[in-house]
Amino acid sequence: MATAALDVLRHRRTSPAGGLIVGPAEAVSPHSSLVSVAGDHPEPGPGSMAAAGALERTVKLIPKSDEVWLLLSGGTSSLIAAPEPG
Numbered sequence: 054m055a056t057a058a059l060d061v062l063r064h065r066r067t068s069p070a071g072g073l074i075v076g077p078a079e080a081v082s083p084h085s086s087l088v089s090v091a092g093d094h095p096e097p098g099p100g101s102m103a104a105a106g107a108l109e110r111t112v113k114l115i116p117k118s119d120e121v122w123l124l125l126s127g128g129t130s131s132l133i134a135a136p137e138p139g
Contacts, residue, residue, distance in 0.1 A: 054124040056083050070119065073111045075104045075132050092132030105135035 055074050062068055072087040074080070079091040088111075092104035115121060 054126065055087060058122055058124060059084055071111065071114065072122075073107055075108070075129075077128070077132065092134070094128050094131045097131050097134035097136075101132055101134035104133045108133055109135075 055072075059069070069084060069086050072084075074082060074087055074089045075092050076089070077091065077094040080089050082089045088107065090104050090107050091100050093100040
C-alpha cells in the first residue's frame with residue numbers, strides 16, 4: 054500500500070514529508086521519509102505497543118495544514134494496539 058501511495062504522489066510530482074509503515078515484520082521502507090516498524094500479529098504484543106507509540110509520535114509532528122493519508126488493512130487492530138491501563 055505504501056508503494057502504491059508513493060506512486061500516486063510521484064504522479065502528482067510530490068513526495069511524503071514523513072510517515073509510518075507498520076507490518077507484522079520490520080521491512081525496508083520504500084521511501085527515506087517513511088519509517089517502518091513491526092507490530093505483533095495475530096495477537097497484540099510488545100511490538101504492537103511500540104508501534105502505537107511510534108504512531109503517536111508521528112501524529113504529533115503533523116502540522117494542522119498538512120494533508121494526511123491513512124491506509125489501513127486487515128490486522129491493524131493487532132499490529133497497532135495500546136489498551137488503556139487496567
